[in-house]
Amino acid sequence: MKNFELRYGGTKLYFGRDVIRNLTRHLGGIRQAIIATGRNSARLSGALDDVEKLLKKAGIDYKIFDRVKPNPTVDVADDLAEMVWRESSDCIIAIGGGSTIDVAKVSSIIALNGGCASDYLKGMEIKRYLPLFVINLTHGTGSEIDRYAVLTENKSKVGISARYPNVSFDDPRYLSTLPEKQSIYTSIDAFFHAYEAVTAKSTNPFVETLSFESARLIGENLPKDQSLEEKYNLLYASMIAGISLDMSPAHIVHAIEHALSGINPDLPHGCGLAIVGARSIYWIHKHSSNSQRIIEELTGKKVRSAEIAEKAFEEFLEKVGFDEKLSDYGFGKDDFREVERIVFEELNYFLKRIDFDFRREMLRDILERSL
Amino acid sequence: MKNFELRYGGTKLYFGRDVIRNLTRHLGGIRQAIIATGRNSARLSGALDDVEKLLKKAGIDYKIFDRVKPNPTVDVADDLAEMVWRESSDCIIAIGGGSTIDVAKVSSIIALNGGCASDYLKGMEIKRYLPLFVINLTHGTGSEIDRYAVLTENKSKVGISARYPNVSFDDPRYLSTLPEKQSIYTSIDAFFHAYEAVTAKSTNPFVETLSFESARLIGENLPKDQSLEEKYNLLYASMIAGISLDMSPAHIVHAIEHALSGINPDLPHGCGLAIVGARSIYWIHKHSSNSQRIIEELTGKKVRSAEIAEKAFEEFLEKVGFDEKLSDYGFGKDDFREVERIVFEELNYFLKRIDFDFRREMLRDILERSL
Numbered sequence: 001m002k003n004f005e006l007r008y009g010g011t012k013l014y015f016g017r018d019v020i021r022n023l024t025r026h027l028g029g030i031r032q033a034i035i036a037t038g039r040n041s042a043r044l045s046g047a048l049d050d051v052e053k054l055l056k057k058a059g060i061d062y063k064i065f066d067r068v069k070p071n072p073t074v075d076v077a078d079d080l081a082e083m084v085w086r087e088s089s090d091c092i093i094a095i096g097g098g099s100t101i102d103v104a105k106v107s108s109i110i111a112l113n114g115g116c117a118s119d120y121l122k123g124m125e126i127k128r129y130l131p132l133f134v135i136n137l138t139h140g141t142g143s144e145i146d147r148y149a150v151l152t153e154n155k156s157k158v159g160i161s162a163r164y165p166n167v168s169f170d171d172p173r174y175l176s177t178l179p180e181k182q183s184i185y186t187s188i189d190a191f192f193h194a195y196e197a198v199t200a201k202s203t204n205p206f207v208e209t210l211s212f213e214s215a216r217l218i219g220e221n222l223p224k225d226q227s228l229e230e231k232y233n234l235l236y237a238s239m240i241a242g243i244s245l246d247m248s249p250a251h252i253v254h255a256i257e258h259a260l261s262g263i264n265p266d267l268p269h270g271c272g273l274a275i276v277g278a279r280s281i282y283w284i285h286k287h288s289s290n291s292q293r294i295i296e297e298l299t300g301k302k303v304r305s306a307e308i309a310e311k312a313f314e315e316f317l318e319k320v321g322f323d324e325k326l327s328d329y330g331f332g333k334d335d336f337r338e339v340e341r342i343v344f345e346e347l348n349y350f351l352k353r354i355d356f357d358f359r360r361e362m363l364r365d366i367l368e369r370s371l
Numbered sequence: 372m373k374n375f376e377l378r379y380g381g382t383k384l385y386f387g388r389d390v391i392r393n394l395t396r397h398l399g400g401i402r403q404a405i406i407a408t409g410r411n412s413a414r415l416s417g418a419l420d421d422v423e424k425l426l427k428k429a430g431i432d433y434k435i436f437d438r439v440k441p442n443p444t445v446d447v448a449d450d451l452a453e454m455v456w457r458e459s460s461d462c463i464i465a466i467g468g469g470s471t472i473d474v475a476k477v478s479s480i481i482a483l484n485g486g487c488a489s490d491y492l493k494g495m496e497i498k499r500y501l502p503l504f505v506i507n508l509t510h511g512t513g514s515e516i517d518r519y520a521v522l523t524e525n526k527s528k529v530g531i532s533a534r535y536p537n538v539s540f541d542d543p544r545y546l547s548t549l550p551e552k553q554s555i556y557t558s559i560d561a562f563f564h565a566y567e568a569v570t571a572k573s574t575n576p577f578v579e580t581l582s583f584e585s586a587r588l589i590g591e592n593l594p595k596d597q598s599l600e601e602k603y604n605l606l607y608a609s610m611i612a613g614i615s616l617d618m619s620p621a622h623i624v625h626a627i628e629h630a631l632s633g634i635n636p637d638l639p640h641g642c643g644l645a646i647v648g649a650r651s652i653y654w655i656h657k658h659s660s661n662s663q664r665i666i667e668e669l670t671g672k673k674v675r676s677a678e679i680a681e682k683a684f685e686e687f688l689e690k691v692g693f694d695e696k697l698s699d700y701g702f703g704k705d706d707f708r709e710v711e712r713i714v715f716e717e718l719n720y721f722l723k724r725i726d727f728d729f730r731r732e733m734l735r736d737i738l739e740r741s742l
Binding site: 007204247 | 375377378575577584607611
């Protein structure tokens, strides 16, 4: 388990055990910080405690904003931004998974550029970037190394190219308190970043190098009771899938999931992806030559047809202990029309990222088989 | 053959066919440029012509410095720097392989910070960076994406952490005029960047992901009469090996080659690496678990011992048509003492990058078997 540093995009990333101590190097000029977190994981994981100690040692005043929830709405980003602005803080330190990181990205933009989250979801120009530090607590988001943020507005999830964090920290120690379900959900999220990136029109050799390796590592390391080394590997797999996603964005699996968890925010993102994933793979596989290789890397099986790819993914989910369905989250056939409207109208930009015609009957087929 | 963009380290890289047209985006504020090249390849490849057209179209005045030679000395970097400084140029545009790029890196530092190349080889602080654009013409150097530069001073090669290019261009079209020998030499150079990076103490999962893939692609695409797609793959393999090298530097194979081509500058760098490579692999293989995987990726063969690894590499060289020896470049046993002195005294910092004790008798064994 090697520690290493990587500069990708606009982010300097520290990866490995105890890397948080490098935060100190980047605190020059910081007088006041806002720490953004959710309710529990930052404290449970020990990350918040580590950060507070470093800030105190550096004589930096800070306040904690702990109101980020999964599938966060624009209001939360606006509230955090207002706190940062009123305190005239010099940076945001996000400690959490994708929701916390994404909120912090958008709030760091609002705080310096004005307006509200909704403006930036609509494409308002970003002129300035408040320093943003990220301590990542899941092995799924990739948001610690990519420039994307996803927020919910009026029950619709909107993804934007927001900004890179300035400095990010991936420490596998902080994953030891991640509940097993979350571990599965977030790794499935990472897998679909890798999978959708290589099956998008925008795939390229670098995306393929990273995505295939990511899938291989998830396949090898996800199954139950992970050691610290397995967590390290899953975190690494998630990080490189984040680079893949940054270069080649997600498409139909994420679009469907965004529609679903926009309607029911209690559906965790990775869980939604896992539920609709197998049948989505079936349709994507028919049109993408990269689908075969990446499913083979994940499952270790030869995958010669769309049917076999779907089945191999289902068996993988079974092996890791995932067996949820859309009906577990209250979805029924009555919701399909609304999902269809969101996917084909609000999120139709996702569908332009693939080089085949994703049709309404394919979506209905995916939803029906995921009930 | 996809075109793509990548931001790694301090470099924005454009990769693919005709990507040079993106140079225009980065010329804002540039009034005067110096183009640094060697004698032939910039013109032969068509790259110089493409750059001149873009500069003329943008109304940018430029001068050409075409005196860079293989295994360049500090004088050349000083001369180029003086030209840049006297012309008060706003940037350097390097068009060439590793020699040209490395000279341009150091000259861009001297031009703005003063002094001479020798000062920076000794570690003088770098405060400012003149914009540096790189059009890479080989599939070996990696220098278009890494921060290193190697120059020769008093017959000794010195490698320093100089700077990243601001913007680099990797276009496989420019490789079509690369002589076959150069194609072999430069790919062997790329391979040893990948090989030494994963067998160094500083290896990490990202280095391994990229190095293994690089070796696999070199093994598949190097053998003779490459199509444009094979050249694209070799260029990509070289670029990602450059990232590996940037994160985990080269050690004994490069140290020995630097000693040799310091003594005889007519020995091309990649050729020197190929000559001493097989027996160096034998010794490294005994101490590094990553050696097996990377030789297997390169050769497609199972490699269960140091002897088999050495042999597999020799067979690979044979397959690509490489059969040179140290004696072809005038080396004899009389030179061994001087090589030993350079490796163990001047370049001993290379030897600290591995976690085994590289001994003098190992070096003598490598040299003897390479005669």
